[in-house]
Amino acid sequence: MTGYTITPARYAKGMMLVRCTSDGIFISRPARILRDDLNCRFTNREGGYIASARKVERLRQALAS
Numbered sequence: 001m002t003g004y005t006i007t008p009a010r011y012a013k014g015m016m017l018v019r020c021t022s023d024g025i026f027i028s029r030p031a032r033i034l035r036d037d038l039n040c041r042f043t044n045r046e047g048g049y050i051a052s053a054r055k056v057e058r059l060r061q062a063l064a065s
Contacts, residue, residue, distance in 0.1 A: 004030040004059075009050055011043070016056050019048035033062050 009017040018040070020031035027035075031049070034040040038058060040049040051059070 003028050006056055009043075010046060012050050015050050015052060017043075017046050017048045018051055018056065018059065030059060030063060033059055037062065 004018055004020045007017050007019070009015040018030065018034060020028045020034070022028045022031065034049040034051060034055075035042070038051065038055045040051045040055060042049050
């Protein structure tokens, strides 16, 4: 299990939606990286973080290391 899924965002043109899964009350590692390191914004409407394709690639690199 990767802990996140990436799909095209419905309401932000040209952006990606990253939905992170969490274990209980704690914020997952992908969500923390998106929020703190990459400065992505959370959208309640779609239930995930809005990120550009470049930031999604940076997320993948950060999780690989």
